[in-house]
Amino acid sequence: MLAECMGRFKLEVNPSLDRCGEIIHEALSNKAVLIIVGNCIIDYNGRASSKIGFGERILIVKSDSSVIIHRPRGIKPVNWQPSGSIIKCEYGRNILKISSYFKGEVLNVAFKNIVLISFMKLEDEAEFSMYATEEDMKKAIFMNPNIIERGFIPITDEKHVSSGFIDIYGKDSKGNTVVIEVKKDMALKDDVIQLYRYVEGMRKNNPSIRGIIVSPSISSSAKHLLVKTNLEHVKLTPKICSKIIHEAERGKLTLDNLNINDR
Amino acid sequence: MLAECMGRFKLEVNPSLDRCGEIIHEALSNKAVLIIVGNCIIDYNGRASSKIGFGERILIVKSDSSVIIHRPRGIKPVNWQPSGSIIKCEYGRNILKISSYFKGEVLNVAFKNIVLISFMKLEDEAEFSMYATEEDMKKAIFMNPNIIERGFIPITDEKHVSSGFIDIYGKDSKGNTVVIEVKKDMALKDDVIQLYRYVEGMRKNNPSIRGIIVSPSISSSAKHLLVKTNLEHVKLTPKICSKIIHEAERGKLTLDNLNINDR
């Protein structure tokens, strides 16, 4: 044992498996974050099923009872269980079994050897902020509609229509109705189809309606479909939108100092 | 320091930040898995951008240089960087900064305090199987032979013949001998060659023998070879095999409620 402070932290290297059982109970009852590194076999059964034989992995049980198991390579966990799962732990026959149950899904991890076990209470109340999202693109268009085209006037955000939601609904300089679908990444065929569905229904009553895909780029097949369906594309990157929002908050940005090629 | 074994494992609790710098370099040069728990601030800039203020988190750098940072709650990492990123580490002004660069994306993590640092070489060569292993697929075929074709009767599992092992040996509805090679992934040319070697020897005594590759899919070159060698392919996915095994264990599944298009 290395250190301990009233159930807030504990760590052991090469502990016995039954000792791990005790530590795990202490971790769970203290709602601490538990980290175990060891040789385990995993099986999962729920929406899907999976199995993996023995290998050395990292298991993390967080304070909200979410479970993540990582192999030594790759960005994604090999198995997991969401927040709020029920966790049980039992020791027998030289195997330490940790099971997690959540809405009919079962994750079983059985360790035959543990290299490292530790739990700790972690404090993290910071707010996470994300920029250059599709939401930022919409916001930037409302703040500076001219990045779409001169004279464009956005009217509604997230308008609900029979076929779904329209990202932005507005008018062009000649008073034509404009429907905009915003994409943060390259627009694909599906995105054009989605926009077409919106516009199609509205064209019956309003033949002059325009549909515009706004995205940093568009795939060639999507471009092709765009022409066939008489829709349009305007290039706009999430990065420049994020910049517009931030600079505008400081009152620095106007359309004039915005390099039109950057959008 | 708790334990050490020729660059394969190291662990320190409440280390100084400059000591962490040394340990991180040792971990990275040994391609070990690095785990750090401490109070950090993170900022990411790439396809999108994000920021988060100080808080206690778990950072993992895997042996393939993928990076994952977890907060004490939630199943998903707050920030990450894919395999193959370039990782740098520097210490100064009471801050330990770890930066990861990958295809124009930058992830910066700055620690002001570290509770735990450890690295270890992890061995994990096990194969992960989703839904069913090849073994399970064979089991499913024995439990429900009609998924191969109406009237198929499996007889022997892993029959030993002169050229090696046959996955399944059986008879079709007309009494012809059938040899089956099961693959859980797309069948490749090599698999057809392997099956052909089994069947070739037996065709001398039994010209009506049939050879079937059972797999979720087959490559075009393998398909071509299949036709040339007068062998067959039956599509069967690990997913449907898993369903067969699970439902059969509850006595619920018959061929009638099995959607033939799923297999």
Next chain:
DNA sequence: CGTGCCAGGTGCCCT
């Protein structure tokens, strides 16, 4: 490589 498509997707917000 580009592109399309699936995921135990997850998460967020809406009715």
Next chain:
DNA sequence: AGGGCACTTGGCACG
């Protein structure tokens, strides 16, 4: 609870 949809989606098959 169920639907719609974004995501640093990641991951893989396929042209």
